[in-house]
Amino acid sequence: MFKLSAIIPAYNEAKRLGLHLESIINFFKKNYPDSELIVVDDGSTDETATIVRRYGVQLISYSPNRGKGYAIRAGVAKSRGDLVLFMDADLSTPLTEIPKIIKVLDNNDIVIGSRGGGDHVKKNAPFFRRIASFIFDQVKFILVGLREFKDTQCGFKIFKGDVARRLFAKGRIDRFMFDAEILYLAQKEGLKIVELPVVWADVPGSHVRFWEGLVNMFRDLWRIKQLH
Numbered sequence: 001m002f003k004l005s006a007i008i009p010a011y012n013e014a015k016r017l018g019l020h021l022e023s024i025i026n027f028f029k030k031n032y033p034d035s036e037l038i039v040v041d042d043g044s045t046d047e048t049a050t051i052v053r054r055y056g057v058q059l060i061s062y063s064p065n066r067g068k069g070y071a072i073r074a075g076v077a078k079s080r081g082d083l084v085l086f087m088d089a090d091l092s093t094p095l096t097e098i099p100k101i102i103k104v105l106d107n108n109d110i111v112i113g114s115r116g117g118g119d120h121v122k123k124n125a126p127f128f129r130r131i132a133s134f135i136f137d138q139v140k141f142i143l144v145g146l147r148e149f150k151d152t153q154c155g156f157k158i159f160k161g162d163v164a165r166r167l168f169a170k171g172r173i174d175r176f177m178f179d180a181e182i183l184y185l186a187q188k189e190g191l192k193i194v195e196l197p198v199v200w201a202d203v204p205g206s207h208v209r210f211w212e213g214l215v216n217m218f219r220d221l222w223r224i225k226q227l228h
Helices: 014-031 048-054 068-078 095-105 127-144 161-170 178-188 210-227
Strands: 002-010 035-042 058-062 081-086 110-114 157-160 193-197
Touching: 002 014, 002 068, 014 035, 014 048, 014 095, 035 048, 035 068, 048 058, 058 068, 068 081, 068 161, 068 178, 081 095, 081 161, 095 110, 095 157, 095 193, 110 178, 127 178, 127 210, 157 161, 161 178, 178 193, 178 210
Parallel strands: 002 035, 002 081, 035 058, 110 193
Antiparallel strands: 081 157, 110 157
16 A cells, blocks of 8 residues: 555646656655556557656556546556545646645545635636636536535545545546536535645646537536436
8 A cells, every 4th residue: 555646647748747747756756755656648649658658657548538537537446545646747736735735634535626716826817717617617506516615627636545446436427527526426425525725827738628618518517417
């Protein structure tokens, strides 16, 4: 067993991982030597897998692309940590936020990073993303609740290890609404979930397409309600 499992989903992230992977590895070696780093190559068509192998990091790779939810579910299934963290390859939330979110987890089951409210730092968020976020929240409240959370979609979350593996084993949403599904399942179990404002900066190059994202959002939120 490890103290911490850190999972990074990656779809065509060769450029970003090439910039960040060495610093990520060094951060965990220095601060959490009893940890494992897992990169999940979600059907990339670039050199993502090659770069990860070059650094000797644990890699899960498959094809074709299945979606971020599927990727994190695959990583969680392979994890062996007492704690399970997932984070984005672009480091939109910096590594320096990890100690803070781990500390808050001590008395909780799940801690979710939040880009809204509190002392967060949010830079250059595009207008379309703010509009999509507003629409998403309204539909989410109607279909699956979660009204008490300002931000269910931030790609920076940490779980007690057994909690993560149990919840993600039940997950069925493969793409971007997987966060809402996992939190919905956690609430049904009566788990203790805390939202923590984190430093966050919008990084250009998102793989989310606006209109496609809206259509998939409605579909997946409806599926969560029907499945669970």
